[in-house]
Amino acid sequence: MKSNIVILLVMAAYFTIADIAYGVWTYIEWGAMEPIGTAAIGLLVILSLFIAYYLHMGDKRTATLPEDRLDAEIADDSGEIGFFSPWSWWPLMLGASAAMAFASLAIGWWLFYIAAPIGVVAIAGFVFEYSRGAHAH
Numbered sequence: 001m002k003s004n005i006v007i008l009l010v011m012a013a014y015f016t017i018a019d020i021a022y023g024v025w026t027y028i029e030w031g032a033m034e035p036i037g038t039a040a041i042g043l044l045v046i047l048s049l050f051i052a053y054y055l056h057m058g059d060k061r062t063a064t065l066p067e068d069r070l071d072a073e074i075a076d077d078s079g080e081i082g083f084f085s086p087w088s089w090w091p092l093m094l095g096a097s098a099a100m101a102f103a104s105l106a107i108g109w110w111l112f113y114i115a116a117p118i119g120v121v122a123i124a125g126f127v128f129e130y131s132r133g134a135h136a137h
Contacts, residue, residue, distance in 0.1 A: 001059045002068050008052035015044040090126035097122050 019041040026034040059068075066076035100115035 001055055001065055005052050005055050005059070008048045008055070012045050012048035012052065015041055015048060019045060085129065088126070088129060090122055090129060094119065094122035094126055 019038060022041055023033045023038045026032070026037070066072040069076075097115045097119035101112055101119065104111035104115060
């Protein structure tokens, strides 16, 4: 996790330099600083710092991870990663509704009005699939 924090801090430093350079370049080129690109690159700086801060706080609260130890073996990080439903159709439905929602930007907003309810149903089904039926616990 520590290497991820360092990478994100390096990214934040790079985006800061790029943001300043972009602002200066657009000011020289057009006589005024372009606000949208400058703000977007500035938000990348903030995003990188937020994620680095979150990982730093998580690193302080948890035990040392195998990937942070120099003497760790590959087998130290083996084990169960998570639980994934092999028979669930909800991710497919959720992905299809997201694809329809993004396609509505190019096709027309009427498609979003169809995709949004499908997405809400898919999220609810995905969240509660183990709360009812044969696999309830």
